[in-house]
Amino acid sequence: MAISFCTSLHTKGATPLPGPGPRQCKYTGQSVRALPIRILTVGKKRSRGVQFVVDEYIGKLQNYCSVDDVLIRSNPRNAHDSRAQVDDEDAAIMNLIRPDDWVVMLDENGQDIGSEQMAELVGDAGNTGASRLSFCIGGPYGHGQQLRERANLSIRLSTLVLNHQIALLVLMEQLYRVCNVVWDLSRGWLWVLDAFSCS
Secondary structure (H helix, E strand, O other): OEEEOOOOOOOOOOOOOOOOOOOOOOOOOOEEEOOOEEEEEEEOOOOHHHHHHHHHHHHHHOOOOOEEEEEEEOOOOOOOOHHHHHHHHHHHHHOOOOOOEEEEEEEEEEEEOOHHHHHHHHHHHHOOOOOEEEEEEOEOOEOOHHHHHHOOEEEEOOOOOOOHHHHHHHHHHHHHHHHHHHEEOOOOEEEOOOEEEOO
């Protein structure tokens, strides 16, 4: 089954296209530069089952691009106050983000995104001049102010609130789906099609 491809994402520095209704993806039939991916997740040690699935997806994704999975310990200074905990986690994340990263923050109040929009997000990032695409998954109290101000885009993968381990698995699967559908292995670039596979 195929569905029409894509809806514009609203990113910092991007102007949304005018007009209602479906439209063709701005990258249809074009190649765009693929970026290395880094996923920063705040949380406790993962269960063996979750880590097994994460490692499996990393192995699959590395056929298409470099993937770096970084687990940041929740509440690194054992703060008793939730605000202090968020600030500590925020500082730990910001220390791992480079000035030329394209930063996507996963947040329950972020913009709704589907598979088509995820593909467009990857295309947008490849055309920004950034050297890496970084996804940030927050801890139990969410993200801090520094990351909120730094992020180029804030998205949510579901209207349901997901814990960080489930959010990570959903993100990995969607990234693999995007790469599997639109990647041109022979050239090392993303080749955006005019339809998106739902299989």
